[in-house]
Amino acid sequence: MERFLVDGFKPQQLSTFALTLYKYTATVDGKTILVDFWDTAGQERFQSMHASYYHKAHACIMVFDVQRKVTYKNLSNWYKELREFRPQIPCIVVANKIDADVKATQKSFNFPRKLNLPLYFVSAADGTNVVKLFSDAIKLAVAYKRNSEDFMDEVLKELENFELETKEEDSPAEETSQGEPVCLSPGNG
Amino acid sequence: MSYVAQKCGVQLQPPSIVLIYEDRSKNNVRKRIMPIRNFSKFSDCSRAAEQLKNNPRHKTYLEGVSLEQLKRLHHLLRCHLQGQTLSQSLKQVEQKEIIDPEEDLNKLNDEELGQRKRIMDELFEKNRKRKDDPDFIYNVEVEFPQDKELEACEWDTETDDEF
Numbered sequence A: 001m002e003r004f005l006v007d008g009f010k011p012q013q014l015s016t017f018a019l020t021l022y023k024y025t026a027t028v029d030g031k032t033i034l035v036d037f038w039d040t041a042g043q044e045r046f047q048s049m050h051a052s053y054y055h056k057a058h059a060c061i062m063v064f065d066v067q068r069k070v071t072y073k074n075l076s077n078w079y080k081e082l083r084e085f086r087p088q089i090p091c092i093v094v095a096n097k098i099d100a101d102v103k104a105t106q107k108s109f110n111f112p113r114k115l116n117l118p119l120y121f122v123s124a125a126d127g128t129n130v131v132k133l134f135s136d137a138i139k140l141a142v143a144y145k146r147n148s149e150d151f152m153d154e155v156l157k158e159l160e161n162f163e164l165e166t167k168e169e170d171s172p173a174e175e176t177s178q179g180e181p182v183c184l185s186p187g188n189g
Numbered sequence B: 001m002s003y004v005a006q007k008c009g010v011q012l013q014p015p016s017i018v019l020i021y022e023d024r025s026k027n028n029v030r031k032r033i034m035p036i037r038n039f040s041k042f043s044d045c046s047r048a049a050e051q052l053k054n055n056p057r058h059k060t061y062l063e064g065v066s067l068e069q070l071k072r073l074h075h076l077l078r079c080h081l082q083g084q085t086l087s088q089s090l091k092q093v094e095q096k097e098i099i100d101p102e103e104d105l106n107k108l109n110d111e112e113l114g115q116r117k118r119i120m121d122e123l124f125e126k127n128r129k130r131k132d133d134p135d136f137i138y139n140v141e142v143e144f145p146q147d148k149e150l151e152a153c154e155w156d157t158e159t160d161d162e163f
Helices: A044-054 A069-073 A075-085 A102-106 A110-115 A130-166 B045-053 B067-081 B086-096 B110-127
Strands: A019-028 A031-040 A059-065 A091-096 A119-121 A180-184 B003-011 B016-023 B028-035
Touching (some): A019 A130, A059 A075, A075 A091, B016 B067
Antiparallel strands (some): A019 A031, B003 B016, B016 B028
């Protein structure tokens, strides 16, 4: 996260250390986008927080450590949980620490392949593919948000028509979303 | 700084940290023995190492010695006080420096997790490119094609159908 932001990152950390928040301004198709990155902690004592990790997320980056098998094996659990809360958002899988084991980049990994998820080989230490990863994640998040808003607009229009017909007075509340939360699986895997 | 650390080790009796350093201003190499007081087999090695590193009398000499190394040396001392042989102690200290790839760090408490993170950070810092480095490039893109014939990752082979 900090390798992507380099300058001027000012993370906010929850007092419980369950979440570290980073704000970022991106430009996608000439438009300025405010991005919220949520770097989430995976420790079991934060289990009860998980629902909020996924809340309003528009993309998810799940990271494993190429030196630690358990982080790779845990991906399927994280993915299952993600899909319970956010069935449709784009999800990217990251193989991190390729500086420590470059041979990993010559291997095929079943988990992303079977689920048809993009896989990025990254080194947070030397910077390999870090910027590409986050730029692509932001683009995916923006595209998802745009499409889901189109969908919501249609639903709202339908509801309005429905209300006119039934002469209900309450108008449906519009969901206001700030930025594009992109949720990250914890570094601990 | 005119004191340049060359070697840092431990003396078991009396318990001390020993530093070989070069005094650049006098152009000679000297040995400094720093006794470790109030240290028992129950002591906290991290805290003792920090105390030594920040000790007003020693800190200028220890600038070039990492806190991690001082912790390891204190750990050796503690193992000795617990009655272990030197080879047992060295083995134990070495094991603390290795991350078990099967260990789920999400199941550890904060202190244990912090200790594993420090070990991982050493490698991170070693391989780290900083933005002040002359050859720093912000956007480093390397393609690793996944479509060609690749060796299957051995982590997948055992239970292939789980995903």
